[in-house]
Amino acid sequence: MTNPALSRRRLIATATAFIAAPAVARATTLAAPRHNISSFRAQNWQDHFDRLGVPTIVADTTSRALHYWNADGGDYRIYPTSVPLTEELTKRGYTKIVRKRVGPDWTPTASMIERNPELRHMPPGPGNPLGTHALYLSWPAYIIHGTHDTRKIGRKSSDGCIGLYNEMIADLFKIAPIGTQVRII
Known part of the structure; x- marks a missing residue:
């Protein structure tokens, strides 16, 4: 039995x-995974630019990550980001950094004021949506900047800009000079 x-x-x-x-x-x-648990996708600068020669940024709005390579490709960094709320607010394509500012002030765009008439200019400080540093792109009103509201990182939360944690935008600010080529995908 x-x-x-x-x-x-x-x-x-x-x-x-x-x-x-x-x-x-x-x-x-x-083989090795194409993205990690945070959903960052691996990016290669060669998929977006013919050559380096200058520092390069690829901001991936799908995986909500900003990729940075120095001029010779030897320094590669990745940063988590916030991205635009909607497709209509998302501008994609090639641009470059044309201006940098520590302690940026913020002025809402006309479309922001249309959606929220109470918005007003804000000087640098804890309530400023641009955080501690800003990298201005050649497209008017599009900026890679910090944020004091850390809940926004990893989310669709901006009106078109790419946001980073303040300590990470400070790091990027030091290594990305004016003229850095940028692609938003």
Whole structure:
């Protein structure tokens, strides 16, 4: 006569092995992941620019990450970002950094005032939506900037700009000179 507990144990062990086998097989046969748990996708500057020669930024609005390479490609950094709220607010294409400012003041655009008539100019400080540093792009009113509201990073939360944590925009501000080529994708 067979032992019912032993049969159940064998059944559970066999079922577990069959369930786990595909996951184990996938884990041992797949190459490195194309993105990490934060959903950052790997980017290569060669997919966006013919050559470097100057520092380069690719801001990926889908994975909400900003990628930076120095002029020779030897220094690569990635930063989590906030991105525009809607597709209508998202401008994509090629631009460059034309101006930099520590302690930027903020003036709402006409479309922002249309949506919220209470918005007013803000000097630098804790309530300023541009945070501690700003990299102005050749497109009017589009900026890569910091934010005092850390809840915005990793989210669709801006009116068109790319936002970074204040400590990360300070780092990028130091290494990205005027003339840095930028692509927003």
